Amino acid sequence: MNRLSTCIAIVGLASLFGCNDVLDDPKVNIPPSGIDWDSGSPFYGGPGAYAPYTGSDPYVLEAQRRIPDGLTLQSQVVRRSCGPINGVCHNQKEYPDLHTPANFVDAIGAPCNIQSGNPEGVFDRCERVGDRVEIDGTPGRFEIGWVEFVPPEGDETPPPSPEMPGLHFHFAEPVPTSHHERWRTLRLIRTLVRADRTVEDLSYAEYTTTLYVFDGGKHLVAGVRPYQVNTVLSLLAVGIEQGDLNRNGVFGARPRGSVSYGPIPLIDPGNPETSYLVARMRGFMRRVEGGTEHLDEVPGTRMPLANQPFSVPEMIALFCFIEGLDPALDTVNLAAPIDYGHCSYALDTSKLDGLAVEGEPGDCSWERRVKRVLAANCGGCHDSSDDTAGGLALLGDGVYDRLLLAAVDDPLSRPLIAPGNPAGSYLFLKIGGLLSEGQSHEEYIEAHSLAGELMPDAPSGFRKLDDVAIADIHAWIQAGASDTASCTTP
């Protein structure tokens, strides 16, 4: 099915989500055309140009041996990151379920987390071009930043004010203030891109009402009388594309200077650096503007949340897979070998930066190691939200200070971390730090008077941290659990 017909059909069904190719910037906006979105089979296309890696980096050699192709990457690595086990992927709405090869292929060129439940969770570079508003009697079209509906109360017409009931539009550029308190027709316009890449504007909704203009024209309220509420609700149900969905003043789909900024895809064929999936693993996305490099922070917890973090060879496989995708090709062959021989990340693994998420084994300093081990292995459940697991946030601000407090559920009220005393540290006991060979979990929990389960409590049961990480945490506590001193595990 070609993409335009998909979109029009969806408009007919009063849902515009899915018309993802409403885009201005041809470089990043248009997904590789012709991927067979309807097909369940990932096995198309022929193998591309490919060369094995012949260098000596042990991580790359391991990646090449263990993860030779895209299918293995999907089934053994990606699937684990946000697998079919519901409840673990806290942020499932924000990025797609990648648990089948076909879903993984669909993520190539697909837009990122624009439908996340909370606007603040949207990364600027995931924002799309907003729909535009045309006002009767005014030339030009005004891009919508964000929209908010304040329902009317009673039949009284409220005095005009920026807080008044109505449908509130916030624009990138001001509309003429002469529309204030005038009866006008608004038309909502969306741009669609056909499969042959020709562009067409579609007016998908019309609304006639009294307008109120504030903030020099950047804020427009379309009056909503009680009898118009249903019309407005159905318009909102259709979904208005908002160019500044996270309301921070940055319109992510607009170029910054000469640099194309967004919207970035989940997986950008040929370019890991502008793939949202990669940015979510790093926690930032790199951007070069005016010759200076910026690291834009990506909201939300780092992937892969509660599940086992990617090892360095797994990262290399993912980066090389993405870099090896040819944006000009219509097809993706997951069974084809990953091109480690030409991959810039294999040739220079320092390019993976920010991804040594757990720090260096043998380091027992707080910032460089312990904090990172906790964030990477525990942060998926113990995030900084109000309903974080066990009331314990191991991500966000103030983690260190919290660890010195008493554990919430401990019947003996021990501190989570007792400086100098690993055996008296509830957190250390919870991670099985003193678990001896052959001892059952039940015996251990009983022997140390613990509440609940051993940590990390994965859906498949306790999956103990690796021995080096536990030894580093032990050494950190033993040495006084400082948040500033550097520390080397004996």
Ligand code: HEC
């Ligand atoms: C899959 C989700 C999950 C993961 C991953 C996880 N936890 Fe937990 N954690 C929980 C839940 C649920 C509780 C509350 C029930 C319990 O204690 O068993 C909890 C409780 C705790 C408590 C007790 C808090 C208190 O104040 O009483 C500690 C300490 C803890 N976890 C540490 C960790 C550490 C350290 C890690 C990583 C090594 C980790 N958890 C990983 C889900 C998780």
